[in-house]
Structures are given as structure tokens and as C-alpha cells.
Amino acid sequence: MASNFFQQQDSARRKTFQLVVYFVLAILILIALVYGLLLALSSEPVSWWHPELLLLAALGVGLVVGGASAFKVAQLASGGQAVALMMGGEEVPGTTTDARQKRLLNVVEEMALAAGVPVPPVYVLEEPGINAFAAGYAPGDAVVAVSQGCLNYLTRDELQGVVAHEFSHILNGDMRLNIRLIGLIFGIMALSIIGRILMFTSGGRSSGRGDSRGGLVLLGLGVFVLGLVGAFFGRLIMAAVSRQREYLADASAVQFTRNPHGIGGALKKIGGLAEGSRIDNPQAAEAGHMFFANAFAGEGLAGLLATHPPLVERIRRLDPQFDGQFPEVRPVGVDREELEGPRPGRVPPFAGIPRLPGLPQVPVPVLGFADEAASRVGHVDPEVISYAQALHDGMPDVLRVAAQEPFSARALVYALLLDPRADLRDLQLTRLKAGAEPQDFAETLRLVAPVQAMPDTHRLPLLDLAMPALRQMSPRQHRAFRAQVEMLMIADQRLSLFEYTLRCVLHCHLDAQFLPQRQTRPVHSSPQKLAHPVATVLALLAWEGQPEPDQAARAFDTGMRGYIGGDHTHRLPPREECSLAEFDAALQTLNQSVPAIKRRIVVACAACILANQQVTVREAQLLRAICDTLDCPLPPLVVGEAEGR
């Protein structure tokens, strides 16, 4: 027995490779047999070498098997979400208040980090047994689903093990491998169907010219039998592949969690539970290969056809001391287990394995915002909390509820972007109707009135409220959503301040989750060289804060002094010369500066805003855009009496 989970992974990978080679061999043998069949039935004088006949056999088999399997793969390669829904799964919303579900979400996020794949959507199946599956053709559209039994009976560590096992399937592309093998088996099956068609169509009219017709019937019969036998062996090989992938996933789960007792405990509980790992949903029959453990009762007859290795054997590989006695299983209370307090770090891996260096033994403290960009940044004081509470309470219920559901949150953003002017709004709505999902459009119409009635101060906070729900979109929904948002923004041919801020917020908090972010290295470290872009940013900020030129100049001066730290030679440019486009370009430059400079920039902006002792809505929105673009979080500024527009 391999004592190391890395060795176990290597061995499972090697065996998978062997099996796939067998599969390819099987198809080659099939071609050879069909060739032999053609040879035997041809009336030509017997010779062992007919290149054209071999070519015919290879082409025929290749076309049928290839074409049919491509068809089946295309049919099966739908996103993971479709599969999860088909199995009766229900998505766990990010806003869930159920302690068990929240824990599940956390565990999935942890394992995504450990496996290094994007966090997939999570589904719960209403099944009493302990089981789980991962589905999806590529890591990007994968989903993870666990049964309700998992949530009820497993401890946090065991749940972690089960989820880690599923992540191994995602990471190693097992779903793709499975789907391809199913496709190939289907292709071989198609061969036997062709054989049957050949048999019957020519058999029916065989009274005509005897010999060649009879040959065709024989050929059909031969191909029919070959296809059936081939498909049977294909299934055997596929089941063997599937069992190897399970071992691989078990070993990877130990690598990810560094804790063989988590997944081992979960497997033992499956053995001890009356429901076991059974899945009752009839749709599961087609998808047995995807589950964590055998989805159907009776591993008996088809040990060779079973998609999963026997439970005891799996546990023995994880825990060599296992005596074959399954424990009695009781539901786990979320509270009791949680009350045991923070766990003392990761349990050491198998005895005898050298520990990898660098793994923390004890909990690492939660670090605050590492480089506090300004005294307010990353710091929430009670005054702000009560302000936030007031904001939250002051928001109409219909909007607050809408912000928590993924699809109404989308509609909410659309509604926020609708122009107050009727003609423009009609234009936007027409385009939205053409581009967005019908139910999104209907929901938008419902939300227009309350959104427009809401004070401007509430607009950005509402967007923040909607953010968790927006993050639940699938990548495809996200693309469609962003396209609609851009369309709504440019409908009036100009970018308003709120639209600009909204775009910054979405870019910083939403797109980061869906699109790979390019890490930019800070290139600017000298404050003096950045004075010009800072002046551009402060100029717009100053003009947005106060319409009077002298006051604006004073605010600009305060900001610049704060940035340079003394006298400076910059003057406030006239109002007409400050545009959002230049502001944006300046911000992008500033974003490439080192954190220490970003801190000075945020301080300077705050000083500029506070120069006249009040904060307007537009100033607050601009500051939000600045902070988001520079990646510095900032709590909402408390808006003073003057809510100038």
C-alpha cells in the first residue's frame, strides 16, 4: 500500500493512462476485425493484404464511432449548472443565513483555494444519503453539489474531505474524461446499430440476387455483434478508469486538506448510515459515475462494472488501521461542533510522511488591511456603522429584497442606470427589451419607480447591497449583464458621474471574480512625478464640490498641499477643461503607483473634499470611484446637509 498521497496520485494517473491506451487499442482491434470480416466476405481471390479494404474498414469504423461520439459529447457537455438542476439541486445563495449552508459555502471556498481553481456555484440535493458530485466540462463552468445528508451527518472536517474530493475531479478534468469515454462507448454502440440496419434492410430484399445480399446480411450481423461486444468491453474499461479516478480524487483530497481522517470519516459514515450514499432521483441513473460514492444500492453483481471502488478498500487506503467496522451515525449539531472552538490548525498527514515545510501548525491571525491607505481606509468606526444602519433602514423594502436575489439584483442595476428623462429612458428600455432576458426586463420595469423615488445618497449603497447576489451569476450571465450595463450607459452618448462610478465599482468588485485580472506591478514610486495626474483628479473633485471658482481653487489648493506636503506650483484648471475621460486616464496612471503613494492620494482627495466642511453626493461618488480604482476600500462618507447636485 502506498504510504504517500502523492504516490497514490501518481499510481492512479499511470493506471488511468494505461486504461485509456487499452481503450484506443480496443478501437484498433475493432477496425482490424471489421477488416477481417470484409476480407472474409469479399468474393475476390484470397490475399491477406488489401490496402483499400483496410482503408474502407478504418474509415467506416472511424466515421461511425467518431461521428456518434462527437454527437454524444456535444449533448453531454452542457455546463455543470444544467446537470445540477437536472438532479434536482438547489443553488445555495451567497446570502444564506442557514448555518450549515454557510459552512458549506466557506468549505467550498477554502477548497477552491487549496486546489487553485475558481470558486464554483454550490448546490444542495434534497437526498437523505451522504453523497456529492461535481459536474461541468471545464473548471470554468463546474459546479459542486452535495446532498442534504452531507450537511446533516458530516462534521466540518469530513465535509471538507468530501468537497476536496470533488475538487480533485474538477482539477483533474475527470468530468471531461468521463464524457469522452461515454461518447466513445456510444460510438461503438452506434456501430452495432448500423450493423442491425444493414442486416434488416438487405435481409428483407435478399430474395433478389442471392450471394452478395447474403454477404451483406453476414456483414451486418458481424458488425452488430462486434459493436455489442466492443461496447461491453468499453464499459468495463470505463468503469475501471472511473475507479482509478476515485482513488486519485481520494488521495488528492488528502493533499488538499492534509487530513486523511476527514474524507476517511465521511466514507465510514456512508458505510454506517442506513441510507448510505443512495440517491433517489431517477435522473441519477445516467450520472452514477459522477458521484462521490456509489449512488445505487448493491455493489454486488457488477464489481467489474461499478463506477466506484468498494468502500472498505477506499477507506483502507486512507486509514490502514481500519477494521471494517462502520460507526453508528448520528446527525451532527452545527452548534455543538462549532462550540469546540477554533481547531488547532491542520492535523499532520499520514504518519511517516515528511511534513512539507511551510505549512502552518496553528491558526494564523486575521490580518487587518495591510497597508492602511489613510486613517479611514479599512477602518469602520461606530458613527459610520450607525450611519450605515440608517441607510439600510431608510431603503424601501422592495429594493432591499430585490438586491438579495441574483436576477432581481441584475434588474436593480439596470433600473439604477435608467435616465430620469422620459425620452432617453424610453430609448434605454427599448434596447434593454431587445437585449436582456424577458423576466429581467419585467423586473426592471417593476423596480423603476421605487429606484427613481429614492434619494441619490442611497444609490451607491444599494449597489453595494446587490453585490453578493450579482457575484452568483454564471460567467455567461455575467457577460450578458455587462453588455447590457454598457449599453445602458452609452445610450445618452455621454457618461455621467454616477455611471462612471458604477462602472468602477463593478469593475473592482464583480469583474475581478469572472475575468482573470492582470497583476500590474507598481511602476511609480516618486510622488513628484505623479503630481500632474493627481492635479487632474483633484481638479475635478474640487469643481464637483463647489461651483464658486474661488472656493474650488481653495479646495484644490488644500488637496495639492496635502499631497505634496508643502507649497506647489499647480493651478486649478478652468471647469471646462476637467472631463471624466481625463480623470479616468489620470486614475489609471495613479493606480500603477506604490501603496505609500496611493495613501497620500487618498488623503489628499479627502482633504480636498473636506476643505469646505461638507461632502456632496457627487464628491462621495467620485471618491468611491477613486478608491475602488486604486483598490483601497473606503467606508461610506457621512454626507453633510448640503446635498448639492
Add this chain to the structure above:
Amino acid sequence: MLALQEELSSTENKIAFARQAFNDAATDYNIRREVFPAVKVAGMFGFKEAALLETAETERAAPKVSFQ
């Protein structure tokens, strides 16, 4: 309170797992770097050994949580 416990232990785990994933990848790279075909190329093009992330003693203390 319980929710906070969960959040704290989950955050700790996330940090630990991120570090672990990095170290696993770095170890994998280091091993490959020293195995036959790659070791020649690595030497020629100057692929350096990757450093593992270590936890400083001071960072290992559990965070203090108190409810007044």
C-alpha cells in the same frame, strides 16, 4: 457568535490553504526542476529554485476575540 466562530475558522483555513496551495505548487516545480529532461533546460536558462512561504512565529498566535 457562532457565525463569527465559523467566519474566523474559515478565514484561518483560507489563509492556510492558500499558503499550502502555493507551497505544493512550488515543491512540485522544485522537484521537476531537478529531474532529468528539465534539469538541463533549467540550468541553461537560469530557472531558480522557488522559495516556500514560511509562517513567522509571531503570525502563528491565534487572534484574540472578546465580547464585552
